[in-house]
Amino acid sequence: MPYDRDHVVLEAEQVTNFPNDTRKFGLEAFRENLQVKIWRVSRDEMEFDLVGLDASLANAFRRILIADIPTMAIETVFMMNNTGVIQDEVLAQRLGLVPIYADPSAFTFKTANQAPTDVNTIVFDLQVRCTRKPNPGPGETDPDKLYQHHSVYSGDLKWSPKGDQAEKFADDPIRPVHSDILLAKLRPGQEIHCEVHCQMGMGREHAKWSPVATASYRLLPHIVLKRPITGDQAERLQACFPEGVIDIVEEDGKRVAKVANPRRDTVSREVLRHDEFKDLVELKRVRNHFIFKIESSGIIPSSTLFSQSIKHLMHKVKVVMKAVEAMENSMVEE
Structure with missing residues (x-):
C-alpha cells in the first residue's frame, strides 16, 4: 500500500505512517489552516474539532486540561x-x-x-x-x-x-x-x-x-470505498461498522453502500477481517483533524476550561521565549 502523507492508514494487522515527513511548522500556514468546529456544548461536556494542527499541540491542550488548571x-x-x-x-x-x-x-x-x-x-x-x-x-x-x-x-x-x-x-x-x-x-x-x-x-x-473527568482526542476516521458495493454485500458491509457510519441508498434500482458519518466509526477494523472487503475498503485517519472531547468534573464549565487551556499554553510559550532571549543575550555578551 502506498504511503499517504495526509492520512494514517489502518491495515488489518498494522498502522502505517508516512516516514521522514520533512514539512516544518510555519506560523502563517498555521494561521491559515487552523479551524475550530464546535459540535456540542453543555456545562459539563464539550465536543469540538481542531483541524490543521500537529498532534503535539493537541496533546499540549489535553495535558494542560488534566494537570495545569488549578x-x-x-x-x-x-x-x-x-x-x-x-x-x-x-x-x-x-x-x-x-x-x-x-x-x-x-x-x-x-x-x-x-x-x-x-x-x-x-x-x-x-x-x-x-x-x-x-x-x-x-x-x-x-x-x-x-x-x-x-x-x-x-x-x-x-x-x-x-x-x-x-x-x-x-x-x-x-x-x-x-x-x-x-x-x-x-x-x-x-x-x-x-x-x-x-x-x-x-x-x-x-x-x-x-478539573476534568476526561480530556481526550482522536483522529477523524476516513473511510474509502474503492468501488460501488451493492445488494446483500452492501448490507454485510454496513454490519461491519457502528450504526450510522454506512447508509444504504437506492441508485438505479440497486441498493448501494455510502459512507454517511465517519465520525461515528470506532475504527475497530472489523471490515478488514472479512476477505471479501479487504480489496474494496480502505480505512484511514486524517492526520491533522482531531475530534476533541472535554468532560468537566463540574467545578468549571467545559467551554471555560478550553479557553483557559489556550491562555495557559500562551503563557508557557511566553516563558520559553523569554528564556531563549535571555540565553541569546548572555551568549552575545560573552
Whole structure:
C-alpha cells in the first residue's frame, strides 16, 4: 500500500505512517489552516474539532486540561470522632475526591508555612450520627425504614464561611458539586464528626485537583470505498461498522453502500477481517483533524476550561521565549 502523507492508514494487522515527513511548522500556514468546529456544548461536556494542527499541540491542550488548571479540593481532614467501620485514612481519601464547587480565581495557593486564611482555605464541617427510627414495622429489614442518617453523603458536608467568604459567595455558595456521593454507611450509635480544609492545587500534584473527568482526542476516521458495493454485500458491509457510519441508498434500482458519518466509526477494523472487503475498503485517519472531547468534573464549565487551556499554553510559550532571549543575550555578551 502506498504511503499517504495526509492520512494514517489502518491495515488489518498494522498502522502505517508516512516516514521522514520533512514539512516544518510555519506560523502563517498555521494561521491559515487552523479551524475550530464546535459540535456540542453543555456545562459539563464539550465536543469540538481542531483541524490543521500537529498532534503535539493537541496533546499540549489535553495535558494542560488534566494537570495545569488549578481548582479547590479537600486537602486536610481533622477527625474529631469516627466510630463507623471505615478507617480514618480511608474516609479522608474518599473525602478528598469529592469535587468542590468554588471559583479558583477567588483564592490563592497556600504554601507549607502559611496559616489557613479566608483567601487560601475553604472549611467544611461534617457531623452525622445514625439513630433508629421509632416504630418500624414488624420484620422490617430495609435500612431506610429502620435508621436515620445511616448513609453519609457528600451533601452532608456543610460549608463554614470564614472572613468575608459568606458575603463574597452569597449569590453562588461554595458546596460539593454533587450532593449524592456516598462516603460511608453507619449503624445506630455510630458517628462521623470532622472538619475538612480545601486548598488550591493542580492535577499534576494529585488527580483530585484535576478539573476534568476526561480530556481526550482522536483522529477523524476516513473511510474509502474503492468501488460501488451493492445488494446483500452492501448490507454485510454496513454490519461491519457502528450504526450510522454506512447508509444504504437506492441508485438505479440497486441498493448501494455510502459512507454517511465517519465520525461515528470506532475504527475497530472489523471490515478488514472479512476477505471479501479487504480489496474494496480502505480505512484511514486524517492526520491533522482531531475530534476533541472535554468532560468537566463540574467545578468549571467545559467551554471555560478550553479557553483557559489556550491562555495557559500562551503563557508557557511566553516563558520559553523569554528564556531563549535571555540565553541569546548572555551568549552575545560573552
